[in-house]
Amino acid sequence: MPAIPITEELRTLWPRKDYSRVPFRFYHDERLYREELERIFRGPTWSYLCLEAEIPKPGDFRTTLVGETPVVVTRKDDGDLAAFVNRCAHRGAIVRREAFGNAREHICVYHRWCYAQDGSLTGVPFRRGVAGKGGMPDDFDPKENGLQKLKVHSMRGVVFATFAAEVEPLADYLGPVMTAHIERLMHKPIRILGYQRQTVFGNWKLYMENVRDSYHGGLLHEFQNTFGISRVTQVGGARMDAKHRHHVTYSSAAEAGDGTQLHKDAGVANDRLRLADGRLLEYVPEFADGQQLTISSVFPNAVFQQIRNCLATRQLRPRGVDEFDLVFTIYGYVDDTPQLQELRLAQSNMIGPAGYISMEDGEAIEIVHRATKGEATTSGLLEMGSLGEIPDEIRFRTSEVSIRGFWSYYAALMDMKPDGAIR
Template sequence: MRIQSTSEIPYEVYVNPAIYDREMEELFQGPVWHFLGFESALTQEHNYFTTEIAGLPIVVVKDHGTIRAFVNRCIHRGSLLCIAQTGRISEFSCVYHGWTYDLTGQLTGVAFERGIQGQGGMPEDFNKSEQHLRSLTVQNYHGVIFASFDAQIPDFETYVGPDIAAGIRRVLPRRPVLLGRTSQLIHSNWKIYVENNRDSYHASILHSFFTTFKLNRLTQSGGIVINAAGGSHISFSKRKQEVDDATYDAEQLRANKDDFGLKDPRALRFIDEFGDQISLQILTLFPLTVFHQINNSLCVRQVIPRGVDQVEVVWWYYGFEDDSAELQEARLMQINLVGPAGYISMEDGAVGGFVQRNSSYAEGAVGLLKMGGYDHLSSPSRVTEAAIRGFWKQYCDHLGETIV
């Protein structure tokens, strides 16, 4: 199967298990950076948390100030090492047969290594010092921990490029702290979900809440920024005029045609906390990470492929330690806008399933990505599919145009 053009994508890419296997091996475990979590979860020495990358269990631990990440898999028979979501340990100890590792991942102990009374035990040629947990390259970027399976990968900022890096720093002016997480299972291939996040064309059409309450219209000033590699992007828009609590009157909480209203306007507040009037920033990182700012809702979406036709999205809502009570309330209220049942984002899960259902028996058919032309360049217009074409460009750079 061949991807001939970034503007014509065969539906087969969403259903073919051989393609999924290649993605798991070569893309996700290749030279790409993945989101793991927040540094603020590791306040004390020897704190750890567990997470995953594309279904591979990962443990992240702090040791003498250094943050390390390992595949959470005992080298003996493959059991999980750390089972809880968070904890504090002085060494890794496997529940299954009791093998132990220090916090650098080095194997330190094998139960009954020398057998009992000269019987059994490990053979002479087994050398603990040669055994190590599989470790990842880790970078702490402004309080967010990223990792890669590739030891040679360029540093995070070089990987994403200066514009995307600036967009991330914009929503990380201080160290982020987790407010809470939600998770949802979407019945589509992971690529349909990450394409959707790069699809600024659909937002004001599919999400009637956006237009009903004037949160995002394509006439608002904004734009699309796409990095040189193609696969990471920012879509942003500005509020026309600063809208704060004082100017929010009942009028603005009514749709033009329909008589929909919100009983509680706090879900729509926008406090211009970054001082640039940008009220919406969707930022994708190739391949599996999304940062969003929707009003004052700040979140990292961790995209976890769960087989060829399912994807889990974990929404890591965050704020900052020094948030005022007002900001914290705004963030918590605005969680209603996003996540699995969000006023805005619930439709994205549904349409992903619609596309997936039509991908199975679509022999030879392609989806069209021609809105805005054929390039994958930054533009002041959001009526474009350039960022999705950029995703496919980088995808093909990693896997080749002939996928299987």
């Protein structure tokens, strides 16, 4: 008898049709993870690669990952972007090992096969052999043996790519909500300020849940709570695209209840704590909508953050079912004053592996991952905010609705919807 596909087997585990219960096994099943790499990261999705500002000049390239697949993204001499799998067509060696560079061609170190800026094979040493002996067969066709190319597209300088031959255009994939948000963040030319990287020992989906969960912000993050950066009582909410695959959570400084006074001065929420460097709490207004904190995600691997004046993208790179890396790219705008640039850099200490915020997210994910390992039938609970049909927009922060949105799109893509699933 043929084995039941893992997705078919796990599909029956959903306890409810509205994704308000998530079986813990979904974070741990090795076979499911292999399916995710194929159906999601190599499937009909657009993955975030980098920012165009990282590769401004002809020949600039950077190495990155889509799922677990190494990828080079580059700007060709004609100014267009290209992306290809960073794995030699000959024997599979990594072709580009540096994080960044500038090159007109890419040469594999192993047997020196040479590739053009778009990944096409242009040279094979000893292709005709030596003294008429050896070499490649006459019918060897370099055109058939280049590096595997990805479709690449940029939205306002944010670069995405896909492996899928059949996929909707990037603008349709992002949809109006996410497109408007990217346009908002990238409303003028940006400058890269730096990078941080964090390894988390947990399943990658726990992170995509974490960023969609705005209600943990003022509870888990003692720093945010103490110093009033993110409070569950603030005016805020979340918006999603029609398929609920991306999300934008936002909050303004205003309180929905009566708490503004409480956080007026640095440290007032807790009189034992004072900041030596008050710049972490400063805010130079820069968006007309008054939103001081926005966290958004593009399925499956991108997060955009605006925490006060700290702007960054986060790229999620899964490393097996139990581990992932986060790469933070911190940026500002080209026309920032030196003081504003300094402020952004100071505030970037809130994120990353030693930051006041991301460190705790990493720890929260790891304790969930550890405690749920080996669970065959039990589930986590996502009832905060609403049950049943998933709305495209919620106007409060005490909600886990966007996490249910993530799972509904995940289930559709993985062919794992529960019978009678709500949308």
